[in-house]
Amino acid sequence: MIGKDIILQLSVRSVRLHFLRSVLAALGIVIGVVAIAAMGMMGANMTLSVTDDLSEMANVLTVTAYTGNGGGGGFGPPGGGGSSSGSDDELLTESQFRDIEKIAAKYGTVYAVYQESDTIEIGDDTRKATIYGLDPDVIPEVLTLAEGAYPKSTASVVVGPTIAERNDLKIGSKIDIGDSDEGSTTTVRVVGILEERGMSMDLSTDSAIIGSEKLFVGIYGGEGEYKQVNIAVDNLDDVDTVKTEIEEQLNKKNDEVTVSDSSRMLESITSTLSTMTTFVMAIAGISLLVAAVSIFNVMMMSVNERIREIGILRSIGTQRDEILKMFVYEAGILGLVGAGIGAVLSLAIGYVVVLGMVGTAEYFFAPDSIVYVLMATLVGIVICVVTGVYPAWRASNLDPIEALRAE
Known part of the structure; x- marks a missing residue:
């Protein structure tokens, strides 16, 4: 053998x-x-x-107006750009913001977001960009600068790194918001350039322009009508608690808001x-x-x-x-x-x-x-x-x- x-x-x-x-x-x-x-x-x-x-944004909750289809679903984050339609039933009111703030302020930072997609002119170049309006006191808490300073007036803005690179924007550069062929424009000056944030569900700032609430309302109106309200929760363990409390309070009689967290998008x-x-x-x-x-x-x-x-x-x-x-x-x-x-x-x-x-x-x-x-x-x-x-x-x-x- x-x-x-x-x-x-x-x-x-x-x-x-x-x-x-x-x-x-x-x-x-x-x-x-x-x-x-x-x-x-x-x-x-x-x-x-x-x-x-997305895990880095796990402590962020985004509240949007209830639209009957789950509040924006799909892969695009609520704050991911695009135009706000301007219709009241797709915007949060000042009253709703105050209610949300009352519930969630003890858990972290609560701030309202104005948002619009508009034409901008940089020199001879014309393109579309997302415009955000935020409380000037909140901007330093939620956004990190790569260089420059935070806006302190209605004539100053900070910009994302992508839009800055593509348009060769530097500290002191001027941007005209609006289409000069269709009406008046508002000229603002770049005072800061933000660090890259990548994918996020609260604010997609890499290709955006961020200014104060007064600047935004002065251009587009709609004071007290917000695209969304964001909550940066201090303790990750409180995320579910905050989400539940907001839904129970604001959706008690009718569905008024949709509360989203990163886990939904992540899944x-x-x-x-x-x-x-x-x-x-x-x-x-x-x-x-x-x-x-x-x-x-x-x-x-x-x-x-x-x-x-x-x-x-x-x-x-x-x-x-x-x-x-x-x-x-x-x-x-x-x-x-x-x-x-x-x-x-x-x-x-x-x-x-x-x-x-x-x-x-x-x-x-x-x-x-x-x-x-x-x-x-x-x-x-x-x-x-x-x-x-x-x-x-x-x-x-x-x-x-x-x-x-x-x-």
């Missing part, structure tokens, strides 16, 4: 004798493992990046990203199916070419299960080599893909990201072994006498 070490040696010998064929078969596994791992890591890094951004975004990642990985998995067919073909060719060898082995006492193991080992070797090389390449290629698609590799080595390398490696090995089972079974069930007669 041939020992297990000899069986493994015979499997290695077969792979070496048909080296080029084995390399091509293993290459399919390499490509499949890299594709699945890279796509998985890209999706994981996107999810982790978004989750981290929607992560669910969508997870679905997209699974879909992309499924497409990438097609390459592993192609590799499986290649492995199966290689193993069947190996059986057909070694029928006489199998007959000799059987005639000297080799058992069927040992013949079976010999061919399974051969498929396993191809899987281990292909998946191992694929895993190493996945780290290099995946890093480039993540950096290019997500813009940061900060979370690349996080467990939720690296797990896709392990998963793709295991899938590659399992596919090789599974596709080698039938050829191995067929080899083990060959009749020894008929096998010896083979040419």
